[in-house]
Amino acid sequence: MDFSIASILALDGVTNGAIYALLALATVLVFAVTRIIFIPQGEFVAFGALTLALFQLGKVPGTVWFLLVLTGLAALADLVNGFRHGHSPRRIVLRVLHTVAYPVLISALAIWAAPHNFPLLVQALLTLALVTPFGSLIYRLAYESLADATVLVLLIVSVGVHFALTGLGLLFFGAEGFRNPSFWDARFNVGPLMLSGQTLIIFLASLALIVSLWLFFERSLYGKALRATAVNRLGARLMGISSDSAGRLTFTMAAFIGALSGLLIGPTTTVFYDSGFLIGLKGFVAAVFAGLSSYPQALIGALAVGLLESFGSFWASAFKEVIVFSSIIPVLLWRSLRDPHSEEH
Template identity: 50%
Template structure:
């Protein structure tokens, strides 16, 4: 099959759609790493949980992820209680109970009541977000918070363990069969010599809105500026009254929101399975590496390039698409290594 102009434009649209999703995911991975030094390996699992939970709701069934939310809420409440007892602090019990007991109970009750109904698409999206997003900060509080001062490698091992746990639970909750949801806005828009899908325009609109909101949050709000301070100097931020634990909780909450939204947006484009999260998350990680794990704009640009590259690679060599895409990581890491060595070279080495 030969490439022509029409085919190239169609592949460009598909690549741009997936590239924007990868860009959002790379933002969440980069945000969590900068604030907590945790490589957020389970980022892809929130994509799959968001997509598959949405698919189950569209079948008018109660998603099993509500029970995971309840279990995480109970585990986090118990862990916070032990942490408060050991530190001798007895305050904010009502806040902990509201966050980890009352809120999950309300969401579970709402899912049981609303899931069998013929809900509008916007209500399904909100219910999916309410079920999935709170899991991320709960995982941080229960699995990572006590290891905040540990080396990055230890945090990576814990993140990998959480990834495998969530993947196994995904198989239990959703089974081995994949799901693909219908597009939010079907059809295409005629523009000049090509037709652009309405879903692509929706993805672009959501991505721009989310990116603008994050920029305003980090530039204009107290906690946004506090998270930037924690990312630059964790100890210095603590000395001026910023709690890195709270900043990490917010970072995980934002990452959970981005991951769930990405899953909802990508589900109409490709079939999602319980184990799809690892490969999707790895693509987001490649985008973050392109940004040097430091630059949000570079991560966005790298992720969009990756989506376009993947789309055209699937046309020319679909059987080797995964190998071709992930082989990009090798020259990128070599290039970054050379740059870092030159940056930190001693004067004698520089000569």
């Protein structure tokens, strides 16, 4: 291996690592706030990439109908809870309208826009607007009533949600894979490397999102509320911070990050209905490198995963996934020896 090959592999690893970093940050965020190891994070990636692909074909994506179904179930849950707690009819109606207004509006817009073949950027924004509400709705329907359950119970629910979303992905998008057009077709030569415009977009978008998350947690009231919930759920409740609202906001952010990752990775590889699981799992490996607690370590772990995958595919392409996922074993052993736990929390 000479320097030029090593440089190309390093660029490929860092590019993939930037995507894994976003997924790792989302995984750490969800676990820190809700104690949920969110296995289906990768499904948001697949839904984002494949929804955009169907818009490119001029078709209405199945995610539109799935969003409406989830919205209907959430509205039904609002009705049941309202009658159960004796709320006034006006309050129940307002709650239901608050639940259904945005999903119905964005679904109607997507149905109208699909056959018009709008520019790629418009379709990408519409895809983000469609997939992002899934986070809050999935949390409400699958996790909210179990918010105080053990981590193991929440993990089992996550596995069930993953299989459900994977099956629905097959129903909505079929078994055929799709590869989206690049957002920027420019090419730049930097020494032995050739940077594509899409690679630069991945770097810039990842950096912008990471900086935005830092500003959100450091400067905004909602971000500080999420940090308080992550540090001490009971203390946050005593201070008037709703753990349910924190969970919904966290899952909404995770869905947005996943959908954005799908848009970024779609032009670089063919995405199938079940591709999200493997991509999300690599983000989870990066999050484990950080102990599911540290955002900077998750970023470093994601870059390490990307480089391991890239160089592993060069030396032993048939075992590149084995190399990546086996790397988690020494990390877990080291963390276990460094911080042993005498009791289960």
